[in-house]
Amino acid sequence: MKTTILTPSLSRQAGGIFEAERRLSQALHRLPDVEIEVVGLRDEKTTADLPDWAPLTPTVLPTWGPEAFGYSPDLVNTLLGTDADLLHLHALWMYTTVAALQWRRATQRPHVVSVHGMLDSWAVNNAEWKKQIVGWLYEHRSLRQAACLHALNDEEYEAIRDYGLETPVCVVPNGVDLPGTAPDRAPPWAETGVPEGDRVLLFLGRLHPKKGLSELLAAWEKVEPNGWHLAIIGWDDGGHEAVLQDQATEAGLTDRVHFLGPRFGEEKGAAFHHADAFILPSHSEGLPMAVLEAWSYRLPVLMTPACNLSEGFRSGAALSIEPSAQGIADGLGRLLDRTFDEWREMGEKGRALVEQSYTWPQIARTMREVYRWVLGEGPRPDCVYVD
Structure with missing residues (x-):
C-alpha cells in the first residue's frame, strides 16, 4: 500500500x-x-x-x-x-x-x-x-x-x-510520544528569575487571537494568584505577541507573566516537566497536541470545551473554562482551591487517557x-x- x-x-x-x-x-x-x-x-x-x-x-x-x-x-x-x-x-x-x-x-x-x-x-x-x-x-x-x-x-x-x-x-x-526520563535542562522560566518554589502555569502554542491569551491575561489580572507565574511559550502569529506584551505591561503583570518565545525538543520537554499546570483557553481547536503533551507529563489541565477533548472533563483530568476573562478567572480559582494531591490525581488521570487512546x-x-x-x-x- x-x-x-x-x-x-x-x-x-x-x-x-x-x-x-x-x-x-x-x-x-x-x-x-x-x-x-x-x-x-x-x-x-x-x-x-x-x-x-x-x-x-x-x-x-x-x-x-x-x-x-x-x-x-x-x-x-x-x-x-x-x-x-x-x-x-x-x-x-x-x-x-x-x-x-x-x-x-x-x-x-x-x-x-x-x-x-x-x-x-x-x-x-x-x-x-x-x-x-x-x-x-x-x-x-x-x-x-x-x-x-x-x-x-x-x-x-x-x-x-x-x-x-x-x-x-x-x-x-x-x-503523542510518552516522555521518558526527566530532562537535564532547567525550566526555561528560570532565566527570568522566577523564584524557586513558586508555581508555574504553562501555555504552549501559537500566539494568535483564537488561543484566548488576551482573555487569559485579563483573568490573571483579576485573580492575581499569589506564588504563581504564567509562562507563555510559543511563536508569534501576525504580531499578536506585541499586543499581548503591551496588555501585560499596562496591567502591571510583567513580574508574573513571562513571554519566553518558541521552545522545541528538549527545551519544550523541560517546560512541561517543570510546570505545575497547563492552560489552553482557546476559542477553536481541532484536537490540540499541547493538551495531550501536558497529560503525558501528568499535568493538570485547564481548557475550554472548544479544545474538543471532553473525555478530559469526564475523567477528571481537566477543568472546563470558558474563553472569557471571567470564565478563565473562575477556572483559575477552582484550580487554586485544590490541593497538591488533587493536582497530582488530575495529572495521573490525564496520563492514563494518553496511554489508553493517544x-x-x-x-x-x-x-x-x-x-x-x-x-x-x-x-x-x-x-x-x-x-
Whole structure:
C-alpha cells in the first residue's frame, strides 16, 4: 500500500499540525505493509525542521506568489510521479487542495483529507468571505469527492456534518510520544528569575487571537494568584505577541507573566516537566497536541470545551473554562482551591487517557485500516461513519 502524504508545510510554521502529520507519517512508515512518501511546500522553517522527519525524506517544493495560497508549479507532476495508491492531504484552503484534485482526476485514485479543525464554526467564520470564494472555486469539490474525511474527534465530526458534507468520515485522534526520563535542562522560566518554589502555569502554542491569551491575561489580572507565574511559550502569529506584551505591561503583570518565545525538543520537554499546570483557553481547536503533551507529563489541565477533548472533563483530568476573562478567572480559582494531591490525581488521570487512546503506534494501525477500506482491501472500520 503506497500512500503519499501531502502538506502545505513541513515545518513548525504549521503549528500543531506539523507534529501531527509528521508523527503519523513516521508511525505509518514503521508498519510493514505501508509505504509512505511525503510531499510538501517550502517555508522559512523547512530547512531547520526537515531532519525531524527522519527516517522519511520529504520532497520539498518551492512556491511562487502569496505564501497563504502556496502555489507550486511542480506540485501536480511531483504527485503523479509518486505513483501512489492513495493521497492523504492535510489542511484546507490552499493550492495543495487544487493539486490533490488534479491528481485524483488524472489517476482516478482516492484521496483522504484531514481537516484539522478548519471546518469548526469559529475557524469557518474567520475570514469567512475568502473561504466562501475558495470553497466555491475548489475546496467544496475536494471535500465532497474525497473517499474519506479525517476528523480528530466526535466534535469535529459534527462540525463536518454541520458544514453540509455527507462524505464518509473517520474519527481518529492525534497522538503523542510518552516522555521518558526527566530532562537535564532547567525550566526555561528560570532565566527570568522566577523564584524557586513558586508555581508555574504553562501555555504552549501559537500566539494568535483564537488561543484566548488576551482573555487569559485579563483573568490573571483579576485573580492575581499569589506564588504563581504564567509562562507563555510559543511563536508569534501576525504580531499578536506585541499586543499581548503591551496588555501585560499596562496591567502591571510583567513580574508574573513571562513571554519566553518558541521552545522545541528538549527545551519544550523541560517546560512541561517543570510546570505545575497547563492552560489552553482557546476559542477553536481541532484536537490540540499541547493538551495531550501536558497529560503525558501528568499535568493538570485547564481548557475550554472548544479544545474538543471532553473525555478530559469526564475523567477528571481537566477543568472546563470558558474563553472569557471571567470564565478563565473562575477556572483559575477552582484550580487554586485544590490541593497538591488533587493536582497530582488530575495529572495521573490525564496520563492514563494518553496511554489508553493517544499513542502513535495504535493511531497508525487504525489509520492503516481506514486506508485499506478506502482502497477496497478491507472492511469498514468502526471509526468510519457513513451516515
